[in-house]
Amino acid sequence: xxxxRQAGLLLTALSAAALVFVVLRHSLxxxxxxxxxxxxxxxxxxxxxxxxxxxxxxxxxxxFLPRETVVFFGDGITFDGLYTxxxxxxxxxxxxxxxxxxxxAGQSGDALTAPGKALERFTNDVAAHEPTLIVASxxxxxxxxxxLSEERFSKFRAGVKSLLEKTRRETGARLILLTPAPxxxxxxxxxxxxxxxxxxxxxxxxxxxxVLAAYSGWLMGxxxxxxxxxxxDLHTALRGHLARxxxxxxKFTLQPDRVRPNATGxxxxxxxxxxxxxLPAMADACAxxxxxxxxxxGEVDGLRRDGTGIxxxxxxxxxxxxxxxxxxxxxxxxxxxxxxxxxxLRVTGLxxxxxxxxxxGTLTAHLSAQELATGVDLLGLKSFPTHxxxxxxxxxxxxxxxxxxxxxxxxxxxxxxxEAELKRDQALQDRVRGLCAPAPLLVRILPVK
Numbered sequence: 246x247x248x249x250r251q252a253g254l255l256l257t258a259l260s261a262a263a264l265v266f267v268v269l270r271h272s273l274x275x276x277x278x279x280x281x282x283x284x285x286x287x288x289x290x291x292x293x294x295x296x297x298x299x300x301x302x303x304x305x306x307x308x309f310l311p312r313e314t315v316v317f318f319g320d321g322i323t324f325d326g327l328y329t330x331x332x333x334x335x336x337x338x339x340x341x342x343x344x345x346x347x348x349x350a351g352q353s354g355d356a357l358t359a360p361g362k363a364l365e366r367f368t369n370d371v372a373a374h375e376p377t378l379i380v381a382s383x384x385x386x387x388x389x390x391x392x393l394s395e396e397r398f399s400k401f402r403a404g405v406k407s408l409l410e411k412t413r414r415e416t417g418a419r420l421i422l423l424t425p426a427p428x429x430x431x432x433x434x435x436x437x438x439x440x441x442x443x444x445x446x447x448x449x450x451x452x453x454x455x456v457l458a459a460y461s462g463w464l465m466g467x468x469x470x471x472x473x474x475x476x477x478d479l480h481t482a483l484r485g486h487l488a489r490x491x492x493x494x495x496k497f498t499l500q501p502d503r504v505r506p507n508a509t510g511x512x513x514x515x516x517x518x519x520x521x522x523x524l525p526a527m528a529d530a531c532a533x534x535x536x537x538x539x540x541x542x543g544e545v546d547g548l549r550r551d552g553t554g555i556x557x558x559x560x561x562x563x564x565x566x567x568x569x570x571x572x573x574x575x576x577x578x579x580x581x582x583x584x585x586x587x588x589x590l591r592v593t594g595l596x597x598x599x600x601x602x603x604x605x606g607t608l609t610a611h612l613s614a615q616e617l618a619t620g621v622d623l624l625g626l627k628s629f630p631t632h633x634x635x636x637x638x639x640x641x642x643x644x645x646x647x648x649x650x651x652x653x654x655x656x657x658x659x660x661x662x663x664e665a666e667l668k669r670d671q672a673l674q675d676r677v678r679g680l681c682a683p684a685p686l687l688v689r690i691l692p693v694k
Contacts, residue, residue, distance in 0.1 A: 306523030307475070312344040316371050316418075318363070319382035322426060323351030324653070326646045327508055331515035331568075332380075334638060337681035338563040339524040345678075348374050349649050356386040357404025358397065364407055372415040379418050380518075381408060382479075384425030384464070385504060388456040391444035392437075401460060405467065409474065419473045423518070424461035424480040426510070428454040429487065429500045449503070454484075475521065482517040483510065489578060499575075508570035516579045526580075528564035528588040532620075533557065535690075536594025544683070553596060554691035560683045564588040564624060566635035582624065588631075591620040592690055603689040605630045611693065630686060638680040645673040 315336075317329045326349050333347045350370040355363045363383065371379060387401045388394075405422070412420045430451045437451040444450050461480040468476025483499060483506075490497040499510035506514065531543030535555050538548060548557040565586050567576065576582055590602075595614040602610040602621070609628045612621060623629050648670055657663035 306525075307521075309340060309343050310377055311342075312346075313378055314346040314348070314374060314376045315378045315380065316348045316350050316374055316376040317380045317382070318350045318367075318371050319380075319423070320351065320355040320363075320386055321353035322385065322505060323349065323382050324353045324355075324650075325505060325511070326351065326649065327511035328506075328514040328518070330639070330642045330646050331512055331565075332518055333677075334635075334642060334681070335515065335519045335524060335565060336522075337638075337677070338528070338565065338635070339519070341562060341681065341683050346674075348376070349646070350374075351382075352653075354386060355383070357383045357408060358387045358400040364404065364411065367408070367411050368415060372411070376416055376418045378421065379412055379416070380421045380423065382423040382425070383408075384457060384460045385428070386446075388453065388460065389444060390428075390446050390449035390453050391441065391456075392450050392452070393456045393459055394441075398459065398463075402463065405464065409471070413473075419475070421475045421477060421518075422464050422468050423514075424464050424476070424478050425457045426500065426504075426506055426514070427480055427484050427487070428457055429498055429503050430454065446504075477518055477521040479514055479517055483513055486513050486575065486578065490575060497572075508568055509572040509575045512568065512571050512576065512581070513579060516581065516585060520585070526585055526587070528586050529562040530587070530589045530591075531559045531561070531688075532591040532593075534594050535592055541591075541593075551689060551691060553598075554600065554689065555592070555595075556687070556689045558685045559688050560685050561631055562683050563631050563635045563638070563681055566632065566639045568639065583622075586624065588623040589620050590617075590623055590688075592617040594618075595690070596692075599693040601689075601691050601693055602626075603691065604686050606687070617690065631684075634680050634684070638677050641673050641676045641680070645670060645677070648673070 315333075317323050317326075317332075323329065329347070329349050329351075333345070336343070337345055352363070352366070352370075357363050383404070384401065387397065387404065389397055391397070409420060412418055428449070430449065430453065432451040433454055435451055450456070457480060461478060465476045465478055468474045487497070487499060499506050499513065501507055529543065531545060532541035533539070533543075533545065533548065533555065534541055538550070538555075540548060540557075544560040545557050546560075548555065550556075565581060567581070571581075579585065595617060597614050600612050600614065600617060601608055602612055602617075607628055607630060609626045610621070623631075626632075648666065652663075652666055652670075657666055
């Protein structure tokens, strides 16, 4: 084992030993933002003042290492990879101080309870990447789409415990256990008594979600009492989101085929996981007192007067981009339009007048002094430069997701072909890494002539 690997495992062990994780049942965001989860961007500018943005640390958030290799390990929902894309994006943008590496080791139809499945491929598909953090998502296939059976449930419990043992023995990584997504059957409450052998994916038990609920409850109980394991209750989160949306639309669904989430469902999964990890609730915030020429919040330098306006450089984190496939009402419900993705600029102390907001040479808005003093929601300014970078990052992550599917479904026939595809994958990772890093923005606020 390399010295770097040994050092990484030592840091992992120290982080795990310092914590006792409690059960985290995260469903929907509260109506009130939790400012205690807000953390600053990295770096040391000439002027920095972020009283509401405490340093990122284990207190109030997951204790990430300086370098993290994250492996997503699961069934077809993980293989599909949309929630892994969204999670990577939020981790890279909210915690740019961490050096990230991400691998998707999902496999369609996978289970912990079947021979030749997840546990047998763990060494090659997970441990070989030397992960420091494993996000595991199983259960949907393990119950056989049949009524609750103690035999199957016992095999699932044993499979999860074997996964924990393999994780410790072969990697030393910390483990995040995601509970399975719901099974969204329209006839869930109706009787469905059939011979045992008749149940399966193509003819599932209508009340199968009750089985997944039992598996989820057990998983959360295991995680709550196990060191180096964090439990995240996706089952409750998705069911809660569905219930709230169906108050107004009875036909609303996150799983068109009852099993696999659509893009909106994957967004809910990623948002739930991000909240469980205690990631900063804000994308970023900048506040300046133009009268006193003082930075109130944000990573700002070069603050100076520009005629009767001001100019400064803001090293801004990226907000999360909006995926066109998301249901707008669901994105709002998850706080991705405000509370969990707040991105604001506030400038006080300007003379009462109308102003132009320029960013990187682009005119982004006309605003009054009062509007600037109240605070500007930058998510609503489509021409603000960071939005384009965030959208580009999502495009490259989507391209990498499709490349991952191609490599798994149609492995290259020769070593040179595989090498070429791996180089392409690395190039996409490099592009995403560069786009997600905080970058300086030249901001000018000038009076309208």
